[in-house]
Amino acid sequence: xxxxxxxxxxxxxxxxxxxxxxxxxxxxxxxxxxxxxxxxxxxxxxxxxxxxxxxxxxxxxxxxxxxxxxxxxxxxxxxxxxxxxxxxxxxxxxxxxxxxxxxxxxxxxxxxxxxxxxxxxxxxxxxxxxxxxxxxxxxxxxxxx
Ligand code: HEC
Numbered sequence: 001x002x003x004x005x006x007x008x009x010x011x012x013x014x015x016x017x018x019x020x021x022x023x024x025x026x027x028x029x030x031x032x033x034x035x036x037x038x039x040x041x042x043x044x045x046x047x048x049x050x051x052x053x054x055x056x057x058x059x060x061x062x063x064x065x066x067x068x069x070x071x072x073x074x075x076x077x078x079x080x081x082x083x084x085x086x087x088x089x090x091x092x093x094x095x096x097x098x099x100x101x102x103x104x105x106x107x108x109x110x111x112x113x114x115x116x117x118x119x120x121x122x123x124x125x126x127x128x129x130x131x132x133x134x135x136x137x138x139x140x141x142x143x144x145x
Contacts, residue, residue: 039077040077042082043075043083044075045075047073048138048141052133055133058130058132058134061131061134062134062135065120066131069081069114074138080114081117085144086144088111090145091136100132
């Protein structure tokens with residue numbers, strides 16, 4: 001009887017160990033979105049219509065300078081860059097200044113497995129400001145405030 005209990009305990013430890021090995025990454029680590037194919041959007045984004053005038057300008061700048069990595073409508077692009085329509089980038093976590101700094105200095109990747117963001121040259125602070133307005137409008141329309 002004692003041996004049966006011992007075996008049961010060993011099996012339980014084995015299962016717990018196996019779970020630790022295969023469990024998904026914890027929130028705030030690297031949200032891998034592993035089931036999304038390379039180049040595909042990482043989250044679903046609904047786009048408010050019409051956009052405010054400022055956001056509409058921001059959308060154009062975003063398409064030209066950011067979407068190649070952050071995806072159409074900031075929905076992310078698997079293998080390239082994260083969705084900015086994501087709780088990680090809500091105003092309380094990444095304020096508007098974080099956007100200006102990201103554009104000016106680049107970003108050392110830390111939340112996602114996509115590597116670093118290089119600085120984006122040639123944008124005025126007004127243009128970055130309009131991109132922020134656009135991203136915030138998308139965030140709000142998708143329940144991220
Ligand atoms: C060459 C690809 C690429 C381009 C182009 C790019 N980004 Fe990024 N961006 C990334 C990656 C990769 C990260 C890092 C994510 C992480 O934390 O792992 C990132 C992170 C960010 C962050 C988060 C900064 C922080 O403090 O964590 C912001 C904000 C951002 N990008 C905004 C922009 C904006 C605005 C543009 C366009 C003007 C842009 N990015 C263009 C790849 C890119």
